Amino acid sequence: MTELPNPYLPEPATIIEVLDETPNIKTFRVVLDDEQKMRDFSFDPGQVGQMTAYGAGEATFVINSPSTRMDYLQFSVMRTGEVTEALHGLRAGDKVGLRAPLGNSFPLAALKGKDVVIVGGGIGMAPLRTLLLTMLDNRADYGSITVLYGARSPEDLSYRYEFDEWTGGGADLTLTVDAEASGWEHRVGLIPHVLKDLAPSASNAVAVTCGPPIMIKFTVQALEELGFTDEAIITTLERRMKCGVGLCGRCNIGPKYVCVDGPVFTWAELKELPAEL
Template sequence: MATKKIKSAGAAEPLPKNAVRNCSDRPMPGGNPYKPAVATVTEVIHETTAIKTLRVVLDDPAVMASFHYEPGQVGQLSVFGVGESTFVINSPPSQKEYLQFSVMQAGEVTAAIHRLATGDKVGVRAPLGNFFPWRDWRGKNIFFVGGGIGIAPLRVIMLHLLERKADYGKISLLYGARSPRDMAYSCEIEGWLHNPDLDCTLCIDAPFEGWTHKVGLIPNVLLKLAPDSTNCVAVLCGPPVMIKFTLQALEKLGFTPENIVTTLEKRMKCGIGICGRCNIGGRYICVDGPVFTLNQLQALPQEL
């Protein structure tokens, strides 16, 4: 399952049933796109009561060594005999020792993933989808807004940019959850708070004993922080209701649709634009996404 690159921009028109959409330049799986590579779970991290992070290593050393992906791309993680679901690869591409997926339990497949232990076998079909256009952001300020498990896609692109901090302006993160117990990557957050290259703000919905950071819903905290929209890209991921009101807050702050980026990861099945399960109009979330600007989303039919 060595990765390859496919070039040329995808069109929005519907495709013949057996056709695969041409993709913008991004890594894609080689070989049979339906056949998962077998991987071994090397570590399971309990993030919260509902979220676990799995680190997996592809069993074929040559495939693991040649595996390449861009920040924001996703993979289909499968439990054999149960099914597969789509998750962002949230380890930065510079991490070559394993692939990391963070999973919130929400159904049969995710429950099976949560039962996995070190040494268990899983299937991986990856990388799939497009990615954050980080090269286009050079010279700009970046403001990340994450809610709950939505921090997973932000983690990979944030770490990727911090590795290249000289190419960017100010990098900021606003991360919120219902309570401190619902925050993923708790073992990393302290490092984020003290990273001189990252302006990190944390918030929770309601007061909590011992909490010393912001209290309030993410859109309200964002409005109080009032980041300057000049030469700035806002990148947000989180629950739909959080995204809805955060988009409104960003627009109030002067962010234009082309400078607001988010992800859609629902309804994916085949991952290669054939089954049609994730289509919205003539677009396919698994191929044309999961990363979209607000400008692109506004051009889609209102089916979200």
């Protein structure tokens, strides 16, 4: 893994494409202005970056394009405050700053040869997309890949334009929304309930989940009921990160710093920390 030379100094980057995912989520595809640094840039699924909206500040977002596809780096941004509002106002050709990669990553080596169950809620699908596409691009290394992705409504599902790619690449995809919607032909129900109904086997399997904290809480309970051990449940806490390098102290949970020790943790690791999730 090659890091950028100075973790405190944003690298200039250019937005090459902006995609409207949902009413409040946009996806930005960016390239580093230094072509050599772009060619040398490497990262692992689950790592994050700090993206700067000049004049507004910076915020943490997961790199949700896989390292197997390096035409650009992709970040999905939910509009939640001043920085994200400024980013949502940018268009192709505009400049941003980027400090990346930061944090740890999903344990790809430990997933090889296993069945993988991916459970995502809303914008929580962003880091899981990186993992999913990485596995699909190395499909022979993994067993079955089960994906459960849900949101409040069909309009709140991101990456709808590539669902066919996921299934065509070898993933078993189930979509769900919280309530009935006109024209919706997939599952209806909260993610933990649908997960228990699907009942994926815990034998030789690892579950990876990300979404709103309340969703993670009840999804983990469902996975435990299905027989998944704490070591076989993985989640990511990247939304707690601020500075990204362990200086500001904003992302600590007990003795751990999410930006240094995370954002990826097993449930066994999180259970050793104060209950702040």
